[in-house]
Amino acid sequence: MARHTHDLTVAGDLVTKRYTSWERDEHRREWTALVLVHEHAPDLVPRPMRADLDANPPAVTMTRLPGEPLSGGELGPALLRALADALRTLWTVPHDDVPPLGPWRDDLGFAARLTSAPRPKGDLLAAAYDASLAWWDGPDPALLRCPPPGTVLGHRDPNLLNYLWDGRRVRIVDFEDAAVSDPATEIALLLEHLSARDAGAERLLDRLPVDPTRLRAARRVWAMFWLTLLLPGGPAAARNPPGTADAQARRLLRLLDA
Structure with a gap:
């Protein structure tokens, strides 16, 4: 989510993705997801053309999609509607017993990346760390360890x-983190992603209602994860303006106090 994982080569209408890391089966996740989604919702994702999954580095070739990324400010009503439609369509794709995408697993390890690390320096960062440690004694971890009542094929990379x-609809790319997930977690991932902070993405909840308790718990997990990335020396620290880690700590404290 926060590192360079691939290189792209564009040749006409085809895009070849060569992976610079694949220890989590990123290449197999992406190929499997593209094949699966294209079978059931062919206009939602690039068409998978060929894969060299055993090469070094592995590569996947797919068609090039039209359109511009949803970035650069608040999402208007048409964009929000199209994004909700895209996510809703993705969640209808059958996904049971499809390795390497499943089975469902909880995400508590992403919260533990923060709380298992040394306590950071600075009053604000330390306060967020301490509140995150206390979170483990509350009800959220037990809730998130329980499988959700319904699962979906999760994109899991909501940058x-x-x-x-394309002016009419939203399509989805980059499935190297695809996995079995649930709607509340997918929305939490999107709302807590740094790219969505000024997008007004919370309005998606009007179109994609999810379990509010599970959503709140999942948002806390992913806010902890982002603080881990943004701490001094973290993989996202150098790519963001000074003060981003403190802003994330404040955001996490608000979520934990909610």
């Missing part, structure tokens, strides 16, 4: 750059 708007 707004991965949603392309």
Whole structure:
């Protein structure tokens, strides 16, 4: 989510993605998801053309999609409607027993990345860390360990750059993190992604209602994860303006206090 994982080569209407890391089966996740989604919702994702999954580095070739990324400010009503439609369509794709996408697993390890690390320096960062440690004694971890009542095929990489708007509809790219998920977690991932902070993405909840308790718990997890990335020396620290980690700490504290 926060590192460079691939290189792209564009040749006419085809895009070849070569992976610079694939220890989590990113290449197999992407190919499997593209094949699966294209079978059931062919206009939602690039058409998978060929894969060299055992090469070094592995590569996947797909068609090039039209459109511009959903980035650069608040999403208007048409964009929000199209994004909701795209996510709703993705969630209808059959996904049971499809390796390497499943089975469902909880995301608590992403919260533990923060709380298992040393306590950060600075009053604000330390306060967010301490509140996150206390969170483990509350009800959220037990809730999130329980499988959700219904699962979906999760995109799991909701950077707004991965949603392309052609003036009529939104299509989805970058499935290297695809996995079995649930709607509340998918919305939490999107709302807490740094790219969505000024997009007004909370209005998606008017179109994609989800379990509010599970959503709140999942948002806390992913806010912790983002603070981990943004801490001094973290993989996202150098790519963001000074003060971003403190802003994330404040956001996390608000979520934990909610």
